[in-house]
Amino acid sequence: MAATVSGAGRCRLSKVGTGRRPPPARVRVAVRLRPFVDETAGASDPPCVRGMDSCSLEIANWRNHQETLKYQFDAFYGERSSQQDIYAGSVQPILRHLLEGQNASVLAYGPTGAGKTHTMLGSPEQPGVIPRALMDLLQLTREESAEGRPWALSVTMSYLEIYQEKVLDLLDPASGDLVIREDCRGNILIPGLTQKPITSFADFERHFLPASRNRTVGATRLNQRSSRSHAVLLVKVDQRERLAPFRQREGKLYLIDLAGSEDNRRTGNKGLRLKESGAINTSLFVLGKVVDALNQGLPRVPYRDSKLTRLLQDSLGGSAHSILIANIAPERRFYLDTVSALNFAARSKEVINRPFTNESLQLHVLAPVKLSQKELGPSEAKRARGPEEEEIGDSEPTAPLASVSQKLSPLQKLSNMDPAMLERLLNLDRLLGSQGSQGTPLLSTPRRERMVLMKTVEEKDLEIERLKMKQKELEAKVLAQKAEDPKKENRAPTILRPLARRTVTVAKPLKKAVVMPLQLIQEQAASPSAEIHILKKRGRKRKLESLEASEPEEKSEDCWELQVSPELLAQGRQKILDLLNKGTARDLRSLQRIGQKKAQLIVGWRELHGPFGQVEDLERVEGISGKQMESFLKKKTKSKGPYICALCAKEFKNGYNLRRHEAIHTGAKAGRVPSGAMKMPTMVPLSLLSVPQLSGAGGGGREAGAGGGAAAVAAGGVVTTTASGKRIRKNHACEMCGKAFRDVYHLNRHKLSHSDEKPYQCPVCQQRFKRKDRMSYHVRSHDGAVHKPYNCSHCGKSFSRPDHLNSHVRQVHSTERPFKCEKCEAAFATKDRLRAHTVRHEEKVPCHVCGKMLSSAYISDHMKVHSQGPHHVCELCNKGFTTAAYLRIHAVKDHGLQAPRADRILCKLCSVHCKTPAQLAGHMQTHLGGAAPPVPGDAPQPQPTC
Numbered sequence: 001m002a003a004t005v006s007g008a009g010r011c012r013l014s015k016v017g018t019g020r021r022p023p024p025a026r027v028r029v030a031v032r033l034r035p036f037v038d039e040t041a042g043a044s045d046p047p048c049v050r051g052m053d054s055c056s057l058e059i060a061n062w063r064n065h066q067e068t069l070k071y072q073f074d075a076f077y078g079e080r081s082s083q084q085d086i087y088a089g090s091v092q093p094i095l096r097h098l099l100e101g102q103n104a105s106v107l108a109y110g111p112t113g114a115g116k117t118h119t120m121l122g123s124p125e126q127p128g129v130i131p132r133a134l135m136d137l138l139q140l141t142r143e144e145s146a147e148g149r150p151w152a153l154s155v156t157m158s159y160l161e162i163y164q165e166k167v168l169d170l171l172d173p174a175s176g177d178l179v180i181r182e183d184c185r186g187n188i189l190i191p192g193l194t195q196k197p198i199t200s201f202a203d204f205e206r207h208f209l210p211a212s213r214n215r216t217v218g219a220t221r222l223n224q225r226s227s228r229s230h231a232v233l234l235v236k237v238d239q240r241e242r243l244a245p246f247r248q249r250e251g252k253l254y255l256i257d258l259a260g261s262e263d264n265r266r267t268g269n270k271g272l273r274l275k276e277s278g279a280i281n282t283s284l285f286v287l288g289k290v291v292d293a294l295n296q297g298l299p300r301v302p303y304r305d306s307k308l309t310r311l312l313q314d315s316l317g318g319s320a321h322s323i324l325i326a327n328i329a330p331e332r333r334f335y336l337d338t339v340s341a342l343n344f345a346a347r348s349k350e351v352i353n354r355p356f357t358n359e360s361l362q363l364h365v366l367a368p369v370k371l372s373q374k375e376l377g378p379s380e381a382k383r384a385r386g387p388e389e390e391e392i393g394d395s396e397p398t399a400p401l402a403s404v405s406q407k408l409s410p411l412q413k414l415s416n417m418d419p420a421m422l423e424r425l426l427n428l429d430r431l432l433g434s435q436g437s438q439g440t441p442l443l444s445t446p447r448r449e450r451m452v453l454m455k456t457v458e459e460k461d462l463e464i465e466r467l468k469m470k471q472k473e474l475e476a477k478v479l480a481q482k483a484e485d486p487k488k489e490n491r492a493p494t495i496l497r498p499l500a501r502r503t504v505t506v507a508k509p510l511k512k513a514v515v516m517p518l519q520l521i522q523e524q525a526a527s528p529s530a531e532i533h534i535l536k537k538r539g540r541k542r543k544l545e546s547l548e549a550s551e552p553e554e555k556s557e558d559c560w561e562l563q564v565s566p567e568l569l570a571q572g573r574q575k576i577l578d579l580l581n582k583g584t585a586r587d588l589r590s591l592q593r594i595g596q597k598k599a600q601l602i603v604g605w606r607e608l609h610g611p612f613g614q615v616e617d618l619e620r621v622e623g624i625s626g627k628q629m630e631s632f633l634k635k636k637t638k639s640k641g642p643y644i645c646a647l648c649a650k651e652f653k654n655g656y657n658l659r660r661h662e663a664i665h666t667g668a669k670a671g672r673v674p675s676g677a678m679k680m681p682t683m684v685p686l687s688l689l690s691v692p693q694l695s696g697a698g699g700g701g702r703e704a705g706a707g708g709g710a711a712a713v714a715a716g717g718v719v720t721t722t723a724s725g726k727r728i729r730k731n732h733a734c735e736m737c738g739k740a741f742r743d744v745y746h747l748n749r750h751k752l753s754h755s756d757e758k759p760y761q762c763p764v765c766q767q768r769f770k771r772k773d774r775m776s777y778h779v780r781s782h783d784g785a786v787h788k789p790y791n792c793s794h795c796g797k798s799f800s801r802p803d804h805l806n807s808h809v810r811q812v813h814s815t816e817r818p819f820k821c822e823k824c825e826a827a828f829a830t831k832d833r834l835r836a837h838t839v840r841h842e843e844k845v846p847c848h849v850c851g852k853m854l855s856s857a858y859i860s861d862h863m864k865v866h867s868q869g870p871h872h873v874c875e876l877c878n879k880g881f882t883t884a885a886y887l888r889i890h891a892v893k894d895h896g897l898q899a900p901r902a903d904r905i906l907c908k909l910c911s912v913h914c915k916t917p918a919q920l921a922g923h924m925q926t927h928l929g930g931a932a933p934p935v936p937g938d939a940p941q942p943q944p945t946c
């Protein structure tokens with residue numbers, strides 16, 4: 001029986017009367033570890049995964065063999081668990097939701113050969129989830145629809161596979177590729193998909209077993225009967241109420257055996273198998289993206305990017321109670337697949353679904369339960385005719401009918417709605433969704449909820465109208481006030497006119513201008529002493545006609561001077577001091593003459609020596625000279641120009657520079673002020689600046705990703721705004737990774753990161769470097785030219801900067817691991833290490849050449865395999881490797897060698913690798929019984945090196 005699934009002809013009543021968003025139900029995740037397939041293998045090769053309890057497991061960390069990665073799920077089933085354990089523990093509990101008219105789905109996920117088909121299908125001796133669930137479900141429906149019970153239940157089944165992005169009906173293989181559609185309520189439909197009614201398990205087997213033989217399977221190196229497609233068994237439970245109000249419910253159960261992700265090096269796939277594998281990997285990759293998008297609350301979830309995710313729209317982030325069974329294998333050769341499957345499972349358990357009851361009124365009441373109008377009351381008789389008839393039928397409805405009609409009529413509005421309005425509502429829905437609103441979603445839920453939202457929209461419109469009115473009133477008031485005091489109105493622009501240089505050269509009266517910040521206009525009357533004078537002094541070229549006789553010495557200078565009262569100055573200095581003591585490196589950069597490097601030096605100094613007593617203490621920071629200090633302080637009193645940033649007090653010669661600088665704080669695009677805007681310099685005395693304002697300063701106004709990209713470069717370049725407000729166009733893209741750079745120099749410097757080439761060698765110790773500047777710096781360290789006064793109290797290593805010392809202590813000697821991974825329990829000493837670690841949680845992407853699944857961070861390295869061939873060849877077996885690191889791993893793993901790095905010096909006594917002869921000399925002390933290293937915790941003392 002071919003049937004087109006359709007919701008037409010029904011009036012949906014789900015959650016009528018509740019008006020609330022359905023309660024959330026997280027996707028539940030269970031992990032099943034299969035036993036060793038070859039039982040003898042277990043003895044020689046211990047499993048790489050170990051169960052800890054019924055919910056958690058641990059797996060070795062391949063980057064650090066001392067560590068294990070721990071995962072926690074809703075359930076963990078070890079290798080000894082039976083099919084019944086999994087079914088009873090994780091699947092059986094969700095079946096009851098089907099009888100409530102809700103959807104449920106069970107997905108088996110995992111790498112190829114990990115036991116997905118075994119879990120879902122099993123064998124005649126060990127039946128899996130599918131036969132067990134069907135048996136129970138049919139039993140339940142029989143009980144529920146027994147005579148005298150209010151509901152009549154019927155069950156149908158459909159069975160399909162997604163093979164190479166084609167939807168194929170396994171019950172009718174001749175039907176070809178079917179399309180997936182979505183109805184106006186967001187239900188996923190497959191028109192033309194066969195639905196077979198089943199009333200007993202024998203019925204089910206009669207349809208299911210031959211259909212299963214239609215599923216595409218094939219032999220790979222890892223699995224003799226590997227599923228080459230995703231198989232989806234859809235079981236629908238229809239319920240019809242036997243008595244009024246003749247409701248109808250529909251619950252859908254998806255039982256999905258996903259094809260396994262495949263590493264084609266190990267499966268040995270070629271030709272068709274490789275093509276199948278590409279389709280499988282791609283759809284699983286999209287599945288990962290869907291999970292990520294749902295977890296991050298992105299406005300667009302890429303369901304449509306693959307047939308699999310389109311079909312699963314209901315199960316992930318939709319309306320189903322979902323359970324994901326992640327199957328994993330114990331063999332070491334599956335290690336990376338296992339980690340990847342566990343990471344996917346960990347991410348999936350964050351996904352929230354909102355199941356609700358799929359309930360509607362029957363339009364055409366079932367014949368057997370149709371009662372005569374006599375048997376029904378008049379109102380019931382009318383209701384039995386169905387809502388459509390209610391709405392369009394009688395011209396003079398009775399009272400109860402009218403009330404039903406009234407309830408339903410507004411719902412019609414939505415279908416008749418103007419598309420623009422519908423779009424607005426959709427946007428609003430997305431917005432609410434992205435903000436994690438507790439409000440009602442719009443189009444993913446039944447109509448009644450949409451009504452609530454529409455009402456909200458109307459209320460918001462009214463609110464906007466009200467605010468507009470208020471604004472108009474206020475504007476009218478302001479105008480009235482201005483009219484009352486025309487003198488004040490006229491004076492303001494004179495006071496506030498910007499003191500541009502050009503105006504000064506021609507305007508004699510501007511010998512002395514009083515410029516008031518806007519905020520001070522009111523205060524000035526009360527406190528004349530708070531005046532701030534900005535004096536324009538005579539320029540050398542642009543001669544001022546005459547200046548006041550009292551200021552003869554100022555005539556020789558060509559600059560603006562800001563004269564502030566001593567109290568204001570003192571307050572300003574105090575604020576700078578606060579900033580020095582409390583601000584982060586980023587905040588400090590908002591100060592005059594303090595860049596990234598100096599900011600870090602200041603923070604490092606502060607961590608070592610405690611807070612600064614006075615601003616002048618800055619001089620004690622290594623790297624800030626007395627001269628710089630002087631000019632730093634001087635800059636606070638001597639102005640570059642009259643344009644002062646209201647947030648960080650930096651001064652600028654002209655408005656354009658100021659606006660460009662302001663973009664740092666606002667993140668706005670620097671540029672011309674719109675013609676209507678007031679062209680005013682922002683002049684605020686330091687005293688008005690509060691520390692929070694200062695500490696908020698320095699936010700980068702990035703307009704384009706720093707990384708840019710080849711595409712963006714091709715389209716005219718990437719424009720970025722640096723933290724100091726400078727706009728840079730990056731026109732040069734790296735062809736390896738697409739990152740954009742401003743010039744060829746930086747591009748070439750970056751390209752070195754893609755190669756292992758180290759062209760620069762230290763003439764003293766032969767250590768090699770990728771960059772010349774790094775090499776020269778290193779060479780200077782040999783002759784003591786690099787001053788390294790900061791010594792580590794734990795190991796004696798010297799550093800030129802306190803922040804370097806601090807980060808060394810944090811990384812090497814501290815047991816503190818403040819940077820925690822959100823996905824697993826790993827913790828790190830530095831942000832960089834955490835960042836490197838998070839790569840492993842990223843869903844792998846397929847290489848477009850060979851289909852191999854890799855973390856995106858490793859793709860560019862991997863591409864070397866296809867482009868230039870291996871660089872590093874093992875001398876023992878002639879095998880090539882793309883990186884020296886891989887060659888080293890190979891030497892250790894396959895030949896049991898401890899391969900020394902070319903740039904390392906080996907200690908002959910214990911084979912420890914040292915970077916430099918100096919380090920080796922230090923290390924030798926441990927063999928000679930030299931002086932013990934300083935006691936940990938000793939404050940490091942700056943010691944000049946000889």
Ligand SMILES: Nc1ncnc2c1ncn2[C@@H]1O[C@H](COP(=O)(O)OP(=O)(O)OP(=O)(O)O)[C@@H](O)[C@H]1O
Pocket residue numbers: 033034035037110111112113114115116117118119223225226227228258259260261327
């Ligand atoms: N829990 C288990 N107990 C015993 N044998 C198992 C178990 N799980 C899997 N196996 C066996 O492992 C082999 C591979 O399992 P299965 O075919 O189910 O893997 P799969 O994940 O479906 O692979 P593919 O994705 O390639 O289809 C089969 O021979 C199966 O019988």
